[in-house]
Amino acid sequence: MQNSRTNIPVYPISVHDIFQRILTQDYGPFDAAGLPLVDYDRLFARNHIKHAGKIGTHYTPVTLAFFALGNFAQCNFHKLDLFVRRFREVAEWFLQYQVEARNTGGVWLHRFPMPHLPVLLEYVPGAWISAMAQGLAVSVLVRAYHAFNKKQFLESARRALQPFQYSIFDGGVAYALPNDQLFLEEFPANPPMHVLNGALFAALGLAEYLQIVEDEALARVYQKVLAGIRTLLPRFETGYGSLYDLRRRQIANAGYHDLHVQLLRALGKLADEKEFLATSQRWRTYRQSRVKRSCHWLAERAWAVRRRMQFNPARKSS
Known part of the structure; x- marks a missing residue:
């Protein structure tokens, strides 16, 4: 890479655990080029999620981004060509597979269902898009631009942020x-659904882009996004943990709760948002309290049981 590690900061969220799971093929196999795939049939079966038919194995932008950022962290510390090559291959994948079908910017399509979630709005027939995927891809692309001085990476990041200006009902x-x-x-x-970690990952990608590019339109969007998170953030509070989303009010498990803490801290620092930092600190203390950890665990299990009963109504009468 052309820039020193002091000029290209490591991603502010730890992706170590996810990176290790990708390397051990916990999510799925690698393709012939060494890029990770996700085996959704195996993944859903492991999590007791029932679905009709076979979903198959797919490239998933979020998984690819985590793989890239994990390799980026490694090549910053070890300077091995293997990590650099893997990071660049994912960045090039984002260039190759970014599409524009609705004049709302460049997106990455997800051509598989999520049977455990409400019906998702389609971007084009048979495919949906994700703010989290867009934001994580931007975090990869801005680092690739710094590392390899290839303007196409920065242009791809700019296009990836355009959908932040459009409603989910309009592409x-x-x-x-x-x-x-x-x-x-x-x-x-x-x-x-209002999924907290997804919104924070997306906002973080936008924040990182605006650190290196002046864009008045996206800067206005950024302020609207920060205000939206600020407004809804208290609704994710449980008093002993946090919620994963507001529609189903799923209790965030320990891993997701810790992720919320990291994301709020990182975004709070970048945006100088005192409320994000204060919430991050308060939520971090919940994990240090045995009583609150127990309450969190019980609430998480109770939510899972209620959800399972909804999907398996026959059990109610048995």
Whole structure:
């Protein structure tokens, strides 16, 4: 890579655990070029998610981005060609497979269902898009631009952020809140799901892009996004943990809760958002309390049981 590691910061969120799971093929196999795939049939079966038919194995932008960022962290520390090559291969994949079908910017399509979620709004027939995928791809692309001085990476990042300006009903990934605020949707649905980690990953990608590029339109979107997160953030509070989303009100497991803590801290620092930092600190203390950890565990299990009963109504009468 052309820049020193001091000029290209490591991603502010730890992706070590996810990176290791990808390397051990926990999500799925690698293709012939060494890029990770996700075996959704195996993944859903492991998590007791029932679905009709075979979903198959797919390239998933989020998994690819985590793989790239994990390799980027390694090549910053070890300077091995293997990690550099893997990182660049994913960045090049994002260039190759970015599409524009609705004049709302460049997107990456997900051509598989998510049977455990509400019906998702389609970007084109048979495919949906995700704010989280867009934001994570941008975080990869801005680092690739710095590392390899290839302008196409930065242009791809710019195009990837355009859907942040459009509603999920119009080919974008944003949901309009009152008072001209926005929430970025990991899973586009109606009513909206409002998944916290997805919105934060998306906002982080936008923040990192605006650190190196002046763009008045995207800067305005960024402020609307921050305001939207600020408005909805108290609704994710449980008093002992956090919620994964607001539509189903799923209790975030320990891993997702810790991810919320990291994301709020990183975005709070970048945006100088004191409320994000304070919430991050408060939520971090929940994991240090045995009582709150127990409450969190019980609430998580209770939610899972209720959800399972909804999907398996026959059990109610047995």
